[in-house]
Amino acid sequence: MLNDLNREVTLGDMLDARENRVKMQREIIERYKGTLISFMLNIPGNLKIFPLCIKAHNEAVKLITNSLRRYGIPIIYQTENKVKTGYESFFVVKEQPIIIKRLMTDIENSCELGRIFDIDVLGDEGNKISRSDLNIAERSCLICNDIGHACSRSRKHPIEDLQKKAKEIMENYFFNQFADNCAACAGRALLYEVCITPKPGLVDRNNNGSHKDMDIYTFIDSTSELIPYFRDIVLSGIKFYSEKPKEVFERIRYLGMLAEDCMFAATNNINTHKGLIFSLGIICASSGYLYKNEEAVNTYNILKISREMTSGINDDFNGITEKSAKTFGEKLYAAYGIAGIRGEAASGFASVKNYGLPVLKILIKKGYSLNQAGALTLLNLIANVKDTNIIARSSIETLKEVQFQINNLINKKGIENISIAEIMDLDNQFIEKNLSPGGCADLLAVTLMLYFLEN
Secondary structure, eight states: OGGGTTOBOOHHHHHHHHHHHHHHHHHHHHHHOSEEEEEEEOOOSSBOOOHHHHHHHHHHHHHHHHHHHHTTOOEEEEEEEOOTTOOEEEEEESSOHHHHHHHHHHHHHHSGGGGGEEEEEEOTTSOEEOGGGGTOOOOBOSSSSSBHHHHHHHTOSOHHHHHHHHHHHHHHHHHHHHHHHHHHHHHHHHHHHHHSSOOTTSOOSSOOTTOSSOOHHHHHHHHHHHHHHHHHHHHHHHHTTTSOHHHHHHHHHHHHHHHHHHHHHHTTSOOSSHHHHHHHHHHHHHHHHHHHTTOOOSHHHHHHHHHHHHTTGGGGGTTOOTTTOOSHHHHHHHHHOOOHHHHHHHTTSHHIIIIIHHHHHHHHHTTOOHHHHHHHHHHHHHHHSOOHHHHHHSOHHHHHHHHHHHHHHHHHHOGGGOOHHHHHHHHHHHHHTTOOOHHHHHHHHHHHHHHHHHO
């Protein structure tokens, strides 16, 4: 009820709501003759309806519904009562009240958010099942470890502290949930990228491509270790939401270094994902930043914030000449103006936006599997991106030859009509020439992560 948002209630309102709730419980039990689950949030203070608590209420309803489904307990009636004193949800099931109480107690005890859940279970005669009936300890106070009812009766804690704690519990639950989801998308993108087969010159399920020092299991080991770091980077984007994107980028640099250390430890000093720690780290931080600032976490906004985070990252190349260049990246920039993955990030991953995601989406919409769509998307990236890995293993001339060859194939047949056999033939050619389009593989992983976040 929009009119009840951010509206304070009185003690009289609460007493009336309790009386109406008891009446509603009695009527539902009398009509359906089953075990009743009666749920509402325990929100301290006079403000009971605001966006965060509505979100928490809906999450609780999902947890209750999933728990009943998991144990094969059908819901024979369900309703919701949206009142200004707090949303109430009711479920009627055909199961012993003592069993249902244990399931609901498990929900209350399973996570931090459950501390503000108030789930009552009533038998078909209206008798309420208590925690003591299950020999389970009373619920503790939100702030201290004493029994909650005792603290409440004695007014041990100021209401402002209880309100602050309840809000903190709700926020942290959803922040962590969001971070887990983003990190899972990052891990999934890394695993899909290495598993997509065939990929010219790259590690896949068929072979190790042009690589003698790594295989698919090296990538799996690395991915397994990196997921917690992606989670921490999302939470950093949330934590530093009030800072400018460029400042957030500086905040996550050290986490990226820790992730690199972890990757090298897991792979015996083989570089599987250094570029993607950088790229997906930026995507993760941008996602957390947008989420906390209550902006849509979509591809457009993610790439916009990514670009703002890394604007000026190419300043390190200022003044670099072919004579003064020391690293391969500096030499490449001085000779050809190619900035590699740093340039991609600073452009808001323009290659992903132009050559990756649109092709992947079109192919999937046409019924291609993620494996098929991913393999063809990679070809489109190779045809259009100045891949520094190919140049490092050969020359700029070889890159141009490879791109000319693949562009001819795409223009002749259309990207969606290129066969697996033709990609495998390219794979053999790349292996023979010791070519590996690792930069484009990284962009494919970024493409996949954005696709997973959208879906």
